[in-house]
Amino acid sequence: MTDIEQKSLISEKTDHHVEQARKQIKDWLNKPMRVSIIDGRVLVGVLLCTDRDQNLILGNCNEYIGSPSEQEEFRVLGLALIPGQHIQSIYIEEGPSSIFSHSNPSHTSITTTNDHMLDDDKSDG
Amino acid sequence: MQETIGNTTYNWTDVTGQFADLCHNLNIGEVVRDRDFTLFEAMTALELMDPKMDGGMSIKNHFQEQKQGNRILTLKQLIEKNLLKISSFTSIELIHLFDQLLSTFHMWLDGHSLALTLFTCVYLHDIPIIEDYHLRTICYTFIKLIDYIRERILLKAGLFEEEDFSGTLTYNFPFYRDMIKDQTCLTDLKKCEDELNKRLRSLKHQTDLNQLDINATQQLIYRIRFLRLFFGLTLKFNEANEKTGEQTYLNSEEISKTLKQIDEILQLIRPSHILEDETTKTDDSTELIIPISLLTDISRSFDPYYNYRQLPPAFNRFIRQLILPSVVYTSLTNLCHQLRKMLEITDKRTLKHSFEFFLEYSTNEKPSLFIRSLLLLSYLPSVQGCLLSSRKIFGQISFAEQVKYEIRLFIVPPLLTLKYITIDNETLNYSENFFQRACVPFSNLFYSLCNNRARTREKLSNLLDEFSVLQDESEKLDQWLHKYFLQHILQANLSTVNHQALLLIEKTSYFFQFILHWTLLIMEYYLLMGFDLSLYSKRELYDVYFYFAQIILFTHVNVYKTSTNILNTTVPFLVQLNQKQQQMNKNQINNVFIQQLNSLIQQHTNDDPLQDLTNDNSSTQKKNKKKNLNGIIPPNIEYHEQEFLLTNGHLSMSTATHRCLKALEIEQRLKFSSNDSNYFLRDEIRYSHRFLPFANLCAPPYMSHADFLQIQHVSDNRYTASELYQDAINNFTHAKTYFENYVNRVTTSKQHQQQTLSRTFTTGFTSLTDVESYIRIAKTNGIVLKLLLSGHKPDVKLDFDFSLHAHYPTLKL
Structure with missing residues (x-):
């Protein structure tokens, strides 16, 4: 086995690993998620997007202070970005019959682009 | 773990560690997302823990307090439990309440929501219950004042943005529209004033003079007069004619008279200052010192969380600290100044002068939404x-x-x-x-x-x-x-x-x-x-x-x-x-x-x-x-002379600037260019984005990026750096001459014209102060370029400095 072959094998192996991680996260997309952050708030919403630093974007997100089951009051945040560094714990509902399944068209309403017009000058310069 | 939230029961699995591991496998910059979810949408997400965006951040402590049984009591409950009084207020108490109300009013004008500002005062939720005539009148007036500003000024002008007033200008709070008329408030305030004046006189005739009480009563009178004048002033803007329901037009003379009176009153008012620790004494006579012990009876008159339950869930819960009365009164003085300046619009009889005034006013005064609305409605x-x-x-x-x-x-x-x-x-x-x-x-x-x-x-x-x-x-x-x-x-x-x-x-x-x-x-x-x-x-x-x-x-x-x-x-x-x-x-x-x-x-x-x-x-x-x-064509230019000088000045100035940018780029002497061979001219996207609004005009015709490059190629690229430097120097000199001539013309003509007061010192889009900075920039840049041309410090890179004026950079060696 030449060096090059060996290298390619290793990279294939890691590639495989990365691919699996990617797949697992992809499976979790659009599933309900319960994230608590360090100041004690709990956020419940569906996972839409994440990256290496665990920055999460949750759709249809509600904010609870303390335990959500005890709290009658909550704040509707809608689309929320949780920076990875503030996350304390993550729970996910993995049920196969998730109502937020990918193919469900009703889900798309979470992130319609209606009022997402950006003032493009703010994004540059 | 099972958890029921609302009607839904979730079967949670803890994936904290697993998730972190999985994410760690991703490449830097890689994003795992749903097909339907674009990063463009992600831009609109609310970022948690970001102090500017996340209103929930500051609320946590309050909730912990609440859990210890510290429930919010309604006004009725407060009164039943004898926690709050509704009659026989002392002058000191009234002054305190007044200043607090004014402070919240000021915050509201600043764009905060009514629920978190004025209506944190528990009295405002049920004014008729108040037995004290003075307080009741003050409360009614504040309510009427915000109602008028909201209804007849802000909504009529229609200049507010989505985020102003926390996204809502309509509330379910009581405004007592049918019960109290604007004019009734004014007469009631006048009655209060008269009654207090009587009280003041009798206080002065008492044998044992209570200096604090006398001062407080006097100050309260000033405050009530201020409120009466301010409300009266506001009513003069965009007032509806009682019979026809139509607009009555701006009476600038009357308004400036009222403004003058308000100014005088503001001079007399000493802002209240609560002394929490009574041992420390200050000799500051500009403020009215109120020991906190005198306010125990009304300590629950303001509750920042009073409206908490009525707020919609998505509402910003962030509550700012109340502004100190001394700051409030100072900013009200500024408000008067801005209003007085604004009245000058009535002298502007041509579109050009009005345009110049609007420009100058928005640059110099930085008017708030309230003032901008008044300006529009006045014009x-x-x-x-x-x-x-x-x-x-x-x-x-x-x-x-x-x-x-x-x-x-x-x-x-x-x-x-x-x-x-x-x-x-x-x-x-x-x-x-x-x-x-x-x-x-x-x-x-x-x-x-x-x-x-x-x-x-x-x-x-x-x-x-x-x-x-x-x-x-x-x-x-x-x-x-x-x-x-x-x-x-x-x-x-x-x-x-x-x-x-x-x-x-x-x-x-x-x-x-x-x-x-x-x-x-x-x-x-x-x-x-x-x-x-x-x-x-x-x-x-x-x-x-x-x-x-x-x-x-x-x-x-x-x-x-x-x-x-x-x-x-x-x-x-x-x-x-x-x-x-x-x-x-x-x-x-x-x-x-x-x-x-x-x-x-x-x-x-x-x-x-x-x-x-x-x-x-x-x-x-x-x-x-x-x-x-x-004569056929007179030798002296007389019409549009100032505009002509200014436009030429700008023309020379910006020609010089782009010439010298080019030269610096050729010589690679730009501090920030990071050795790119072609620092400028590369960004077609930026170019078309910047000039997109000009693309549809038939005149001046839009220059596309391709044409722009072509022109660069045939013109500027042919020149050497030193030729470009020379040209830039010449242009800066021209610019300086044009601008100096302009300043001379303006200052000499100023002496001729008597009505200097009402003049704007703006011609077109350029104000006199701008021009003064331009002259300095042209002068400095000319000198720097001469140094560069003579080969001074050939290795030093240059930076641009926009601190003298935002429009043109000064070159820094």
Whole structure:
């Protein structure tokens, strides 16, 4: 086995690993998620997007202070970005019959682009 | 773990560690997302733990307090439990309540929500329950005041943004519309004042003088008088006529009188200052010291969380600390100052002067939403069901009339200057149509200028589309009128036909030039606002200065030249024509437009270009002028002189800047360019984004990026760095001369004109203070460039410094 072959094998192996991680996260997309952050708030919403630093974007997100089951009051945040560094714990509902399944068209309403017009000058310069 | 939230039960699995591991496998910058989810959407996400975005951040502590049984009590409960009193307040207590209310009012004006400001005062939730007459009146007045500002000023002006007042201007709070009238509040306040004055007198006659009580009563009287005057002042803006429900127009004299009274009262009021620790004594007599022990009876009068349960869930819960009364009173003094300055708009009788005033006011005063709304309503009072374009300036002059008058001032088109021509119906309709259409963009322009600066810029870019349509229209109108007037003038059969003037009239596109003039003004302001808002990156400076100079300002200089030439050449001719026909027509003015404009023209006889020549028995000075104008082209430029100097100054300035950018780039002497071989000129996307609003205009024609590169290739690229340096130096010198001349003209003419007070020191889009900075920049840059040219410090890289003025950089060695 030449060096090059060996290298390619290793990279294939890691590639495989990365691919699996990617797949697992992809499976979790659009599933309900319960994230608590360090100041004690709990956020419940569906996972839409994440990256290496665990920055999460949750759709249809509600904010609870303390335990959500005890709290009658909550704040509707809608689309929320949780920076990875503030996350304390993550729970996910993995049920196969998730109502937020990918193919469900009703889900798309979470992130319609209606009022997402950006003032493009703010994004540059 | 199972958890029921609302109606849904979740089966949670803890994936904290697993998730972190999985994420760690991702590459840097890689994002796992759903197909439907775009990063563009992600931009709109609310970022948690971000102090600016995340309103929930600060609330946690309060919740922990609440859990310990610290429930919010309603006003009724508070009264039942004897926690709050509703009668027999001392003056000190009233002063405290007043200052707190004023502070929350001030916060509300700043754009916070009513629920988190004024209505944190528990009394406001049920005013009739209050037994104390003074407090009840004060509370009613505050309610009426916000109701009026909201209903008749902010909503009428329609300038507020989504985020102002936390996204809502409508509330379910009681406003007692049917119970109390605005005027009742004013009379009630007056009664309070009288009653307190009586009390003050009796206090002074008591044997044992209670100095604190006397002072407090006196201060309370001042406060109530202030509130009465301030409410009265607010009511004067955009007030509805009681019978017709229509607008009453601004009475600036009355308003400035009230402003003066308010100013005097504000001088007398000593802001209250609560002393929590009574052992420390301050000798500061500017503040009214209130020991906290005197306020125990009303300690629960303000509850920041009172409305908490009524707030919609998505509402911002972030509550700011109350502003100190001393700060509130100072900022109210500033408010008065701004209002007084704002009243100067009533002196501005032309669109150009108003435009200049709006620009100057928004730059110098940085007015808040409240003031901007007042400005718009003062300039264009809103009438029920009336479109913006059909509103009248100061409620008197329609835009169509004003535009006609403005064109006449700018370029004396025969249509609007010849008194004795008869205009047939077709021409009349055709031109009237044009003026009516012009109302929309012009009224929009002033509306745009009242928005906040970022929004103004956006609106101006939309406005350019409307002006582009108007350019088309004006061209058509010009073509139509050309034929018409030649016929007419020939028919007049003048014995001494001035051929040159005739030729000029024939060749001039009057209306097009006028519309082009305004288009260019907007374009110039639009580009410069980009600098003011620091939107441009250093990479695109070259593009911006190039476009500004070579396309916009260059065209504008030509427009001014044309207009000046026409004024100089045709005014005597037109006057002659008018005089000739005057005898034939026996003073019967036939021109419908002149008939319409007559009142406007007579109001401003001094400004009218035709006026100084029509009066035959004028002073000798005017006769001299007449002589001068009768010459073919007079040697001195008189019309648009200031504008001409300024536009040329800007032209030289930005030409110099882009020349010197080019030279520095060739020599790789830019500090920030990071060794790119081609630092400027590369970004086609940025280029087209910056100048996109100009793309649809027919004049000045849009220069596409390809053309732009082509021109760079054939012109600037041929020159060496030293040639470019030399050219930049020359241009900076020119700019300096132009600007200095302008300053001289303005300062000398200032001495001549007596009405300096009401003048704006802005011409076009440039104010006098701008010009002073420009001169310094031109001077410095000229010197730096000379050093560079002589080979001084060849290795040192240069940086741009926009600290002297946002519009042009100073070069820093």
